[in-house]
Amino acid sequence: MRYSASRSGAALLLALPLLAGAVPLSGMNIPIPAGTTIPLNRRASFLLDDGSVNIPALARHLNFAAAKFQRGFNAFERNTGAAHPLAFLEDLFGLARRGAGGVALADQGEMLWTGKIALGTPPQEFTMDFDTGSSDLFVPAAGCGGSAGCGGRAEYDAGKSTSGRDLGRNFTLRYGDGSTVKGKQYAESVAIAGLSAANQTIGAADTYSAGFTSGMDGLVGLGFKSISVYNAPPLLDTLVAQGAVDAPVFGFKLAQEGSELFIGGTNKTLYAGEPTYVDVTHEGYWQVEMDQLAVNGTQAVGKTAAIIDSGTTLLVGNEQDVANFYKNVTGAKPVDGQQGLWSVPCDAVPQVSLTFGGKKVDIRPETFTLGPVSMGSSDCLAGIASTTSMCASFWIIGDVFMQNVYTIFDKGESRVGFADLA
Template sequence: MRFSQPFNALLTSVVLTVYVGDVLAIPTSYRSDSWPTMNLTRRAAPTFSVPITTIANDAAFHVQMIIGKNTRPFLLHLDSASPDLWVYSATCPQRGTHNGVSAAPPNTFKTLPNVVLDVAYQDGDKAEGAGGLDVLLLAGQRAATPALEFGVAEEVTGEFPTLDEDGVLGLGPPVRVDLTTLLSTPANKGEHLNPPFMQNLLAARVIPAKVTSWKLPRTKDAGSVGSLAFGAPDPTHFVPSTLIALKAAKTSAENPKPWGISVAAASVDGVAAISKPFQGFVDFGTTNIVMSTTEADALNGRIKGAIKVSLGVWHIPCNTQTKLALAIGGKVWPVDSRDLAFQPVAGSAGLCESNILGEADEAVGQWILGGTFLKNVYTILDEGNSQVGLAQPR
């Protein structure tokens, strides 16, 4: 999911983040040969990992969560580009058979009418409503969190109601804006935005740092289960000697995409296809590798048997052996050939939709690195240090 939200709402979010962050800032130190380690002045919160599951063709990645006394797990769509956890309200008109939260006894859930949920994604989906307060337990987590605020959707538009998910777990940072603009823009008195989920975990001392580490599953690998670690990387899921740390580009209201890293080049079957450096934005809520139509046409055109459908949209052989690779941080990161083919094309035997996707609103040199690429790396997103780590998964 490519996240956006109204500018005034972003300003309110920053007010909360700056205030809470100042209170709970934790000093860090760096070692040149490893990921930054924590020097804590108080007892560190524990780290924990939860399983990641996927659906056919790896269109989306999920975790499950128990909320309060509702024993039915909520299936949550994972997203690293947005900061909000939200789920359906039991009274949401678009809920259908989705799980939803309710304050009816014996539930411990409480509605927070002064909290504003207002999120919009670049694909047009929206969720609006209020806030809620309850204890949360992710599948695989040993103990529930203290009662935390989260978003409760009372109105949902777009494709969300047709999907399996009961909400979104956004693990991204809030957008940063210029302080002068912030101070000159008033917020609605008595109201505040749904707080960023990672900030909530840190403030409640559920995690020692705003770090998530990801190993994605792959449908085509039988029995594959991914892992999402909170608070620190999980060394059992990557090869430490391959780890690199990259500074993430700063976000702003004008450029809200988080986790931007520099990509030196892209090659197809060992031959340079894009030789000029470009920005790649890590986004676990996006299925494909998304780029401008010009770049998508250039890459897909090098795949044997590929057929152009329209600008930036191609069909490729489902069994393609083409090797795409990205040069990042002085290393070459190959993409498994199986990941280039998405779902089969109806009525076209042997052809699949290409996971190299061009969109008219994407600028040249601004790629979104979704699951197609991210299944091939172990990824560490460190909000506190504005860093992205990549390593060979295992």
């Protein structure tokens, strides 16, 4: 479904304090903003104190990503009555179940791009991961601190909010290692960078099991409603429907410094030239067609389906496609004991590019590798991993790619745009 949102209004970059958004915009005689910025912080990376990659933590991250996609496929069929065209991909990431046991959870630093939101009246503040690969919003509930995975996280107390309403529905998010996030659904006000959404469906989790180790309080899904576990409009849809933003568009810049999510349009100061757009081929995920994946100027993978996912770190494909890629890389080899993960020489990182809609995006060497596979190793963990159970050519395009381009997600026109960073 395409929106018919107005594109009028002068460009306006809001720099309002977060809590100013606790006041609803509806009914106020003020211009509708063309967009607003949410600064993002890079919380951590997959590196240990010795500078090497925490490979078990990376495997766990991919495990969570795998379960997220399977949940979305299931929700799509439940919400629409039809199977998602990629739903035959049971157990997406075979590598996810390997090396995940016995990990010191407190030491697992994951690469997350987080920003602030507030829930309720008066506002309760949370640090959130913004994820284009899912569509629901959830945070810990009051009392969740007794659950193994909730320690140190901010908690939502519905009893202290005058705007919250219990919807009488529960939710459960299951992950591939058996861990869960579960709790109740509420309708609640959400404030984000000076914008306000009323009666947004949120999840308040009374259980974050020990496997949920991501270093943030909760998650904001930015996908389409058809993959919502709640079968409810995602936050962006609510903001648009209530007139809080001018257009159902958002843009990401991910970088070591100056990362941001721009909601309601794009931040044109962060990119150069005109974006190249590609159509979403099937609404649910941000699924588009990738023209090719190339290494050192040679095509390794041809035209294929791809999902652009800010919530996954690596580029992930099936075993055959990934093997075709690495056979063109001198010194590439599988990581011992970690099926699907590969390394490349730290001093000879290949030139990798992805092409969408005829636009070639080069992956900088410093974003393609995550770090040495072990302390003192001359081999670095590479940014492309394979799966054991994907039966067709299909790719998850994560942050390894997104750090090299300004990415635009346009629900109104059902398309994704890519522009050179300024």
